[in-house]
Amino acid sequence: MRTFQKSLANLCLLFGLSTLLLAAVYAIGSGDEFEPEDSAEAGVALVIFGLVPTALGGCLTWNRRHQSQQSTQTLALQQEQLFLQLLQNQAGDLTIIQFAAAAQIPIEQAKAFLDQKARVLNASFEVKDTGAIVYRFPL
Structure with missing residues (x-):
């Protein structure tokens, strides 16, 4: 499950950031040829295909990192408790x-x-x- 979540997060980030970069290059490169209706379409495409996958990938990455930190803290606490119990015994x-x-x-x-x-x-x-x-x- 962790491998799937990591792969999905990386894929979303790659797709979303690539789309954002392409949209920015298109907007900058168009210059004077950029029509108002084109900007509306580009804005919708930017949100749907760029920002949403990037946000999803970021959330998945944050969630995975948070779970990892929690499991590390839990393991350290368990080792500490075991250590104290062994000392008493x-x-x-x-x-x-x-x-x-x-x-x-x-x-x-x-x-x-x-x-x-x-x-x-x-x-x-x-x-x-x-x-x-x-x-x-x-x-």
Whole structure:
């Protein structure tokens, strides 16, 4: 559905902006030969074939971007809630693998998230004999 919406928005913008550009070039290029009845017809064509598709494409693009921002915010909030829940369950000790598995995200992304949270919350680190890093968050 997102691909269809993106394609439709791009098509509307392409068609609408092309029509607006052609109408402007026609109006400018006509010069003195531009009759009043031609201007009325050109105005109607401009609105129907230029402004309407451009407005529709703009609305679809804005809507898609707004939905994307909302889903990103929702995902960040879910990760934050999961992080806090894991901290409570693990008494403040958390490894990258534990968080990555619980959040179902790549290890690199989990490490970046935990590093950022460690800086904000003044967490300490401990390296186990196995090489695993344990983040110790104060509760």
